[in-house]
Amino acid sequence: MISGKNGDVSFFEKLIRLVYPAKCMVCDQVLNEDTFLHLCEPCKKNLPRYQKGFVRSMQMPYLDGIFAAFYYRDGIKNAIQCMKFKSHPRLAQTMGSLVCEELFKYQPVPEFELIVPVPMHPKKKRQRGYNQAELVANEVARKLNKDLRNDILIKVQNTTAQIRLKREERLMNLENAFMINNSIMKNNRNGRVLLVDDVLTTGTTVSTCAKILKENGFSSVYALIIAIAEK
Numbered sequence: 001m002i003s004g005k006n007g008d009v010s011f012f013e014k015l016i017r018l019v020y021p022a023k024c025m026v027c028d029q030v031l032n033e034d035t036f037l038h039l040c041e042p043c044k045k046n047l048p049r050y051q052k053g054f055v056r057s058m059q060m061p062y063l064d065g066i067f068a069a070f071y072y073r074d075g076i077k078n079a080i081q082c083m084k085f086k087s088h089p090r091l092a093q094t095m096g097s098l099v100c101e102e103l104f105k106y107q108p109v110p111e112f113e114l115i116v117p118v119p120m121h122p123k124k125k126r127q128r129g130y131n132q133a134e135l136v137a138n139e140v141a142r143k144l145n146k147d148l149r150n151d152i153l154i155k156v157q158n159t160t161a162q163i164r165l166k167r168e169e170r171l172m173n174l175e176n177a178f179m180i181n182n183s184i185m186k187n188n189r190n191g192r193v194l195l196v197d198d199v200l201t202t203g204t205t206v207s208t209c210a211k212i213l214k215e216n217g218f219s220s221v222y223a224l225i226i227a228i229a230e231k
Contacts, residue, residue, distance in 0.1 A: 022038055023038070024038065024039055024040040024043055025038040025039055025043075025075065025078070025079040025082065025091055025094065026039065026040070026043040026074075026075030026078065026079065027040060027042075027043050027075075037094045037097060037098070038079075038090070038091055038094045039094060039098070043075055044098075046075075047070055047074075047075060047076055047098070048070050048071040048073055048074055048076060049069065049070055049071075049102060050068045050069060050070055050071055050102075050227075050228055052068070053067065053106035054066065054067045054106065054110060054222065055067075057203060059202075059203060059207070060203045060206070060207040060210070062207055062210035062211040062213075062214050062221065063195075063203075063206065063207060063210045063221055063222065063223050064110070064220045064221060064222050065110060065222045065223070066200070066203070066206070066222070066223045066225065067103060067106070067222070067223065067224050067225065068200060068225040068226075068227060068228035069098060069099040069102040069103070069225070069226055069227065070098075070102075070226065070227040070228075071227060071228060071229075071230055072199055072201075072227035072228060072229045072230065073227075073230065076226070076227050077227065079091055079094075079095070080095070080198055080199060080226060080227060083095065083132050083198075084128075084132050084198065087129070089129070089130045089132065089135055092130075092132055092135030092136045092138075092139060093135070093139045095136050095139070095198070095226050096135075096136045096137070096138070096139025096140045096142075096143065097139055097143065098226075099136070099140060099224060099225075099226055100139075100140055100143040100144065103224070110192075110194075110220070110222050111192060112146070112191075112192035112193055112194045112220070112222060113146070113147065113191045113192050113193075114146065114147055114148075114149050114152070114191050114192070114193050114194070115137050115140055115141045115144070115146050115147065115148045115149070115193075115194045115196060116137070116148075116149055116150070116152055116153055116193050116194070116195055116196070116209075116213075117131060117133040117134040117136070117137035117148075117150055117195075117196045117197070118133045118153075118195060118196065118197040118205055118206065118209055119131065119133075119134075119150070119153050119154050119155040119178065120133070120134075120155060121155045121156075121157065121158040121159070122155075123158050124158060131150075132198055133196055133197050133198055134150050136196055136198065136226065137150070137196035140194075140196055140224060146194070151181055151184055152180065152181055152184065152213075153178060153179075153180065153181070153209055153212065153213065154178065154179055154180075154181050155177055155178055156176075156177065156178070156179050157176065157177040159177050177208070178208060178209055178212050179212065180212060180213070180216045191218055191219065192218070192219055192220045192221075192222075193213055193218050193220070193221045193222070194222050194223075194224055195209055195210060195213075195221060195222065195223045195224065196223075196224045196225075197223065197224075197225055197226075198225070198226045198227070199225065199226065199227050199228070199229065200223070200225045200227070200228045200229065201229040206223040206225070209221075210223070
């Protein structure tokens, strides 16, 4: 069974909030300085929780299970879009914490050794300044006390954004887009992996990543997702 760590507000964070008060990522209300989440209690209570635990999908056979914390709508959707497209990387800590909070409700959590974020192409990462999946994965790794490895799986093609593509087009778009970093794989084969990403729409991205990991010797691959799109 996996248990988590609680987040604390640092002294430096408190000083920053004296000048720039933290606001709720959903309703924009100024928050109490003792909370590290960018979320007020009423909005947190009303988040659109997925509430299904780990599930398997026939369309994603390389994944041993998928955990989504929320539906991709309302405040969560707005917060994810702010995190990704409006230069709010600090929301990733909130997202990672919220996902873990939901995860701990469904015990036992599958065992794994490594947490691997879905990678971003270096050019896109330079343009945005960060990979949001990596930042979320960092908080998840801290909460679960597991190793974060952002160097095992790499993206070698700067692909078209998936959002407007159909499932078949997504599969073609991601063909040969990811690869294993063989130079650091010797001590990591046969391990169990938790993949972390922000949004699951068709599952093409995490499924492609899981396939590559399985083909390179990893025994099990689970996916941890902030939010799942409604069909």
